Amino acid sequence: MSPDVFLQHLVNGISLGFIFGLIAIGYTLVYGVVKLVNFAHGDVFMMATFFVFYGFTLFMMPWWLAVIFGIVVTILLGVGIERIAYRPLRDAPRISSLCAAIGMSFLIQNIATVVFGGRQKSFYVPPSLTTTFVIGGVRIQAITIATIVVSVIVLLLLTFLIKRTKMGLAMRALSVDFDTAKLMGINVNRTIAFTFAIGSALAALSAILWALRYPQIWPFMGVFPGWRAFTAAIIGGIGSIVGALFGGFMLGMVTILLVAFFPEAAGYRDAIIFVLLVVILLVKPTGLFGEKKSR
Amino acid sequence: MLKVANLNVYYGGIHALKGISFNVEEGKIVALIGANGAGKSTTLRSICGLKKVREGEITFKSEAITNKPTNDIVKSGMTLVPEGRRIFPNLTVTENLMLGAFLRNDGDEIAKDLEWVNTLFPRLKERKDQKGGTLSGGEQQMLAIGRALMSRPDLLMLDEPSLGLAPVIVGEVFKVIRKVHQEGKTILLIEQNALGALKLADYAYVLETGRIVLEGKGEELLNNEQVKKSYLGG
Numbered sequence: 001m002s003p004d005v006f007l008q009h010l011v012n013g014i015s016l017g018f019i020f021g022l023i024a025i026g027y028t029l030v031y032g033v034v035k036l037v038n039f040a041h042g043d044v045f046m047m048a049t050f051f052v053f054y055g056f057t058l059f060m061m062p063w064w065l066a067v068i069f070g071i072v073v074t075i076l077l078g079v080g081i082e083r084i085a086y087r088p089l090r091d092a093p094r095i096s097s098l099c100a101a102i103g104m105s106f107l108i109q110n111i112a113t114v115v116f117g118g119r120q121k122s123f124y125v126p127p128s129l130t131t132t133f134v135i136g137g138v139r140i141q142a143i144t145i146a147t148i149v150v151s152v153i154v155l156l157l158l159t160f161l162i163k164r165t166k167m168g169l170a171m172r173a174l175s176v177d178f179d180t181a182k183l184m185g186i187n188v189n190r191t192i193a194f195t196f197a198i199g200s201a202l203a204a205l206s207a208i209l210w211a212l213r214y215p216q217i218w219p220f221m222g223v224f225p226g227w228r229a230f231t232a233a234i235i236g237g238i239g240s241i242v243g244a245l246f247g248g249f250m251l252g253m254v255t256i257l258l259v260a261f262f263p264e265a266a267g268y269r270d271a272i273i274f275v276l277l278v279v280i281l282l283v284k285p286t287g288l289f290g291e292k293k294s295r
Numbered sequence: 296m297l298k299v300a301n302l303n304v305y306y307g308g309i310h311a312l313k314g315i316s317f318n319v320e321e322g323k324i325v326a327l328i329g330a331n332g333a334g335k336s337t338t339l340r341s342i343c344g345l346k347k348v349r350e351g352e353i354t355f356k357s358e359a360i361t362n363k364p365t366n367d368i369v370k371s372g373m374t375l376v377p378e379g380r381r382i383f384p385n386l387t388v389t390e391n392l393m394l395g396a397f398l399r400n401d402g403d404e405i406a407k408d409l410e411w412v413n414t415l416f417p418r419l420k421e422r423k424d425q426k427g428g429t430l431s432g433g434e435q436q437m438l439a440i441g442r443a444l445m446s447r448p449d450l451l452m453l454d455e456p457s458l459g460l461a462p463v464i465v466g467e468v469f470k471v472i473r474k475v476h477q478e479g480k481t482i483l484l485i486e487q488n489a490l491g492a493l494k495l496a497d498y499a500y501v502l503e504t505g506r507i508v509l510e511g512k513g514e515e516l517l518n519n520e521q522v523k524k525s526y527l528g529g
């Protein structure tokens with residue numbers, strides 16, 4: 001394999017890694033604050049693509065508006081799920097909200113199948129994103145670059161939000177101690193709703209980037225990206241944003257490089273990913289960037 | 296300033312507070328003393344809305360606050376330094392202090408209060424960028440008090456601030472409480488260290504298994520035979 005082709009795969013892997021990373025951060029953010037694995041995250045991801053799809057085809061919005069519309073409606077969906085399914089169970093044993101999350105996942109998939117139909121639909125990709133650049137022999141699609149640029153901007157904004165704003169401070173306080181956070185005057189319900197809003201916005205963004213890359217959408221499309229990103233979050237150490245990003249990268253790379261170098265083994269990629277997960281957890285049970293102590 | 300009337304609180308079937316009533320007058324230091332499990336922490340947690348009250352009435356600045364959300368109660372001008380300090384180990388000293396000022400938007404005044412807290416606890420200033428979890432027990436207690444002061448409360452409640460600290464540090468903590476009081480804060484202090492608390496307090500209540508069994512001026516209780524026997528080691 002020539003260096004050019006290798007570079008091409010590398011850029012591709014980075015781009016896919018960012019998408020997994022963004023989904024994984026959605027899991028890790030919510031887990032960090034409320035200690036709940038939001039199993040419906042992959043399905044919220046799926047719903048985002050349909051919101052954009054219908055915004056564009058049904059409501060005849062310009063594409064950019066359909067994207068904004070999709071993100072906003074997805075945020076409402078995510079916050080709504082927390083409100084009706086998770087908040088009432090907040091003081092219940094953790095297994096209850098976990099079951100609620102799994103149930104919510106199935107519910108969304110099945111409602112989507114009834115409402116949208118089970119057949120695949122084509123997701124519109126603006127022609128400008130399918131152009132291919134050739135930079136010194138390396139062929140790169142515009143969407144690959146756009147994915148990287150968008151991801152970097154989102155990550156910078158997210159870092160700013162968490163490290164430098166009051167809401168971020170409230171989220172970090174809530175992640176270790178609910179009662180003391182309340183004593184600081186933090187409104188727990190509002191902060192958790194905000195956390196779900198951010199998580200859902202990340203799901204929507206990553207879903208749109210995903211659909212631009214693989215432009216077929218259907219009600220179960222969130223299942224595998226969801227599981228892989230969840231794995232990425234665990235590998236990185238759930239609760240850790242850097243960890244989720246790193247885990248996502250690792251998965252993106254493994255996926256792309258496997259297809260590139262060992263095409264005949266590509267069918268085993270999920271098996272390989274899970275072997276990786278098991279090995280990492282055996283060596284470091286809290287994940288690569290996980291905290292030593294949990295609540 | 297704070298009125299508690301006939302407070303009844305349960306943990307499942309356990310009747311933890313059996314009709315407690317007491318007052319905290321503005322500008323005073325009031326102490327609540329009692330042995331382990333007497334219900335001291337439960338009393339403070341109920342006042343702050345962290346524990347549900349089954350029966351009774353809590354009034355703060357002439358407004359009923361019984362079972363209101365904690366963030367609203369804190370907003371009305373009281374705060375609690377919780378038992379065991381409960382600082383945020385993952386946040387820096389400065390971030391911990393800023394969380395105390397979470398409900399405030401008056402930037403200049405916040406800066407002034409930060410300056411004040413730093414003069415009260417010079418050690419915190421030296422450690423301002425350090426993670427809260429890396430502080431010593433005494434420093435954590437100071438941070439917890441400083442954090443509470445950052446909300447600029449009218450009523451400051453402290454749950455066993457001397458717990459687990461070396462005698463020298465205990466002395467320092469009590470000194471700071473006195474200083475804060477001189478700056479015009481009303482204080483409700485809970486202690487197992489009855490001697491220190493009674494010396495400091497204008498008025499005190501003795502709590503025993505969920506009931507108030509005795510009350511009086513600080514120095515009166517110090518000389519009370521019953522208190523001497525049970526809480527001051529003879």
Ligand SMILES: Nc1ncnc2c1ncn2[C@@H]1O[C@H](COP(=O)(O)OP(=O)(O)OP(=O)(O)O)[C@@H](O)[C@H]1O
Nearest residue numbers: 306309311329330331332333334335336337338487
């Ligand atoms: N979470 C809980 N669940 C069940 N019972 C509790 C709980 N917290 C406190 N209790 C009970 O309520 C009673 C009062 O407890 P509380 O913590 O208020 O006592 P305290 O006076 O603060 O004691 P200490 O000096 O040990 O802090 C005790 O009998 C205790 O066992």
Ligand SMILES: [Mg+2]
Nearest residue numbers: 335336337378
């Ligand atoms: Mg206690």
